[in-house]
Amino acid sequence: MNIVVVGAQWGDEGKGKLIDILSKDVDITVRYQGGSNAGHTVIVGSEQYVFHLLPSAVLRDGKVCVIGNGVVIDPKALLEEIDGLRKRGINVSADKLKIAVNSHVVMPYHRILDGLRERMREHKIGTTGRGIGPCYADKVTRCGIRMVDLLNPRVFADKLKDNLHEKNEYFKKVFNQKGFSFDEIYDEYTGYAKRLKPYVCDTALYLNGAIAAKKEILFEGAQGSFLDIDFGTYPYVTSSNTIVGGVTSGSGVPPTRIDKIIAAVKAYTTRVGEGPFPTEFDVRMDNEIRTKGKEFGSTTGRARRCGWFDSVLIRYAAVVGGFDELAIMKLDVLDELKSIQLCTAYRYKGKTFKDFPHDYEVVCNAKPVYEEMPGWQQPIGNIREFKKLPREARDYINKMEELVGVPIKYVSIGSERDAIIMR
Ligand code: IMO
Ligand code: MG
Secondary structure, three states: OOEEEEEOOOOOOOHHHHHHHHHHHOOEEEEOOOOOOOOEEEEEOOEEEEEOOOOHHHHOOOOEEEEOOOOEEOHHHHHHHHHHHHHOOOOOOOOOEEEEOOOEEOOHHHHHHHHHHHHHOOOOOOOOOOOHHHHHHHHHOOOOOEHHHHHOHHHHHHHHHHHHHHHHHHHHHHHOOOOOOHHHHHHHHHHHHHHHHHHEEOHHHHHHHHHHOOOOEEEEOOOOHHHOOOOOOOOOOOOOOOOOHHHHHHHOOOHHHOOEEEEEEEOOEEEOOOOOOOOEOOHHHHHHHHHHOOOEOOOOOOEOEEEOEEHHHHHHHHHHHOOOEEEEEOHHHHOOOOEEEEEEEEEEOOEEEOOOOOOHHHHHHOEEEEEEEEOOOOOOOOOOOHHHOOHHHHHHHHHHHHHHOOOEEEEEOOOOOOOEEEO
């Protein structure tokens, strides 16, 4: 069975933990979009790991991890991750990690441009500053540098020269910056190429061959459905297709080979960075949930904005994402609440919106319509069976299921590996 895990909200839904659990039963785990803007946390015993580019299954012995062509790879960040794991006793060999020959490479000018563009913008996006947008932009404008280009010194030199020719003018004239030295970037990146070469291959051929050989694959989505470049809260989104559609273009595995789509859904909502957020808490609740849920970005350390569960979002994500099952994450964070609100629709200028409205004015000003439910007000972290959850917690889960219309198969009630209830 080939399974996709995607985030249904604005990222940070707990995909890392879910992937870590599900990867136990598959052969290969694949990242297919995004880059080092992602931060996927896996906790094993007293050890915490945060993955940005490596698939979260890298901790499991005998499993293969693939970084597909749809990912934008910052080689410096990737090598830091590989070296960091080696220091902790985990060796990422070429048998274990495969990198797509046609993935695009994040260059120093992408990272700098990400920051400069943000600074110039009146309406900031609040990017992670990892050069993601500029790298995807170069891919689409056809001046990007791919892994395969990096491995061929002549091709790399040629493409880098061409890029710097244009980009240095732009940096000087628009941003009053001095521009980049060809030699410095060339030397730095040919060094990375030497180290990454053993991992690089045609991962589309590898994955389709593996499927033909009856191997099972898990696709690890990064970010969330409302950060999708097409369906998210544009322009407050990331630069890739985070919905399930990204799997096929980002890995070369055809849609007919996907058997199941599982969405990670936080039991409440968070968002890091700017952009509309209809169910955002007031300051007091925001602080309370942020502290309880440790809602600080695992990539940038920024405080995440927190809010109530919003079924308008998830319903829409379920449509464009074809969700088969939901995994409700971090339910235990709500343990102490006396009452809990669920957003069922939005209201704006006398109109009710049950479907997610794309009009920027509406999303920014819409007032959520809430349904209130009593909290369970007791710790649930040690429970491992659905029927042993307090009635109020079960009711809350059933309500979410009813509002979204997709079965809830997993409920996470803590950060450790085994803190999960399968239904
Ligand atoms: P995971 O995979 C949450 C957000 C940024 C910003 C917007 C654009 O851990 O869920 P970018 O650097 O991608 O151009 O920033 O997207 N963002 C994320 N938010 N989780 C993530 O990844 C994110 N990756 C990007 O905060 O609002
Ligand atoms: Mg994250």
